[in-house]
Amino acid sequence: MELEGDLRLMDAVEACAQRTQEGEALDACLADYPAEYQEELRRLVPTAVNVRWLSHDPSPVFVDRLQQALLGEADRLAAEHGSFSGWRKWLRQAWLGPVLRAASIVLVLGGSLISLGVGLDYASADSLPDSPLYQVKQVREWAELALAHDDTAQVNANSRQLAERRRELQQVAAAPTPRPAVVEKLSNQAVQTADRLVAQAKAAEAKGNTEAPAKAAATLRTARAAVERAARNAPPQTRPRLEALAAELQQRERLLIERAQQQRPAVRAPETRPTPRPTARPTPRPTARPTSQTVTPRATPTSRPI
């Protein structure tokens, strides 16, 4: 059967089903259609009427009863959500404001970037030069140096970085697998940092700041001692470089100490005043205190009558 015929046939089925259900005889309805469709209509129309009989409407009592039940449930749900609905409405209205919307977007983006930065910085704290996150740590250290506004701050920043290189070297040296390339890179960075530290300490000292060189020397001494300990426990692949680094750090430490000694005023022997009138019995008490660092305890009486 062609589609066009199919369309007409089904229209005829629907029309006859309607008329038959309303009480008209099937033959009377079929008589209105071409003979070629009548056999098919005679089969399909009663079937369609059978389906029509399945349809019945709800009773008004049921409709009212269900409506009451639904309204009760709606009240319960509204009470349940009531505490939130006011906020929700306010937020929706606020969200519609274009200025607030733009501000919200900026805040969300800014917050995301800050969170990302903080997260990356935190994640990079324990990284080593063979990790991609190490660049984040280097950028942070570079920024720290750039933001150091005076000599003391510069010395402090370089001291922290040298301490960080020391910690990294200890971490690498303690690892079960030797990583000579990482040790080499960290050692070079440590030397560069130590050079900057010495230079900044000297500059501070020239300006009369004696605290900065002392701190720099202490940092170098601590770093050197730690590297020496790490070298003793390090595998053969990395031990020579660590020993060399310890020597380089010691050399810079000496630079600071020698300079400090040069700048320190020479200790003059106490002058002995000529006694204008020598007495017959010169006093045995020394006129100048000994320069020795040892302190002699004052003698206490041992035989005291009890």
Added chain:
Amino acid sequence: MESSRDETAALIRRAKEHDREAFAELYRATVAPVYRYVAARVVRSEETEDLTQEVFMAALRGIQGLRAEDESGLMAWLFQIARYKLADALRRKYQAPTEPLEVNVEPVAPAAGPEEAAETLDHQVAVRTAMDQLTGEQREVLICKYVLNYDNERTAQQVGKTANAVNQLHHRALRSLQRLLVEAGAVG
């Protein structure tokens, strides 16, 4: 449902904001087709009422998730809920058959006497049983056409087919149903 598209959309929006009167209005506009849709599938009127109530209770609780804003989309959503509820009811019946499936207490066609009434009821059970053996699409088309009185375009929207495809489905569905009824001895 007589209201225009905008009015329906406004009612749906208000119902989503827990406006009880808006939901009641939507209910009054849709309860008859939903009831007829369910009644075409189940035998007992009590069960039809229970399932219709389940459909609207689920709709009330889930209306926040309704995306449609027009009457056609609303009805499609309600029929979808009804299909779930019918499937659940059938599953419960087969898992714990506490009562005969064929019980029918609702005489639909006027009957002259007890014998004729019984014959009518048997016939309706046979028709529903045969309907259950059709494909889902065929059954949907027959219900849209003869229970909900939808035209081709509306039926096409409901089943997600073109109007031409609906006509072909319609024809095949009636032929299949007629064959099943003959095999069941329900028609001559």
